[in-house]
Amino acid sequence: MSTLKCPATLVGWRLLALTYDFFPLLALWFATAAAFTALHGDAVRGGWLGALEFAALWTVAGVYASLSWRRGGQTIGMRPWRMRVADAGTGSNASWRQAWIRYAVGSASLLLAGLGFWWAWIDRDRLTWHDRASRTRMLRE
Template sequence: MQAPQSPQRPGQPNQAAPGFWRRMAAVIYDSLLLLAVLFLATTVALPFNAGEAFSADQVIYPLYLVAVSFVFYGWFWTHGGQTLGLRSWKMRLVDRHDNRAVGWRQALLRYLAAVLSWLCLGMGFVWILIDKKNLAWHDYLSGTRLILTEKKDS
């Protein structure tokens, strides 16, 4: 069974959308890298808290980690469209309408929509399994999509 194909535009190759499991593999890969980045960000922040652990009533620390997470994903998405996980699993993030690079506004929309997708018990990601175009909620809400970067033998 072949993956659904995106509509072909003049002058552009027809590129298939990756499926659910490939996306989840990239999510796991990127989560491990993000965890390391968050550990580093915590190390940088600790001196500002007198070297003490952050308490549950300190709101700035979680907001700081959310901002670091956005910058992590946003930078990769706006600079080549590939996180390390996306590159490893041969995918790239592009604008859904013209296959161009994603800007910071779209990156922010995608990040916030992906958080929403996870907060709804991952239903935004599971949506890929029933969507004819293999798009998740955050793809629709941000006007982006993932494409496969490898060439298939037909």
């Protein structure tokens, strides 16, 4: 494993990684939506089935992110930018708990126009809300 050189403090690096991660997530979302369509037809437009499909899409994205952060510290979108998520205290890969907290707070932040990401510009340590909540750090190698 390479040595950690600097924290990935710039919001731009994070946005580039998110942009790259959109494509594998889109494929996973299509597969999930196709499974719902195969099981329930094209009627999943609202109601409890629509809410269930939304929850499944959110969970699939969470599994992708958490599994990536837990196993190698990186999602596919983070690899080209040499970024990884690490435990703030030890520098090792995030635990399952940390990964899911990071995902939940980060996805909630996106629903608030990315406010938790933009927060890094004014935070004294240049951390996002999900960095602080999960006690993880985004590092650049």
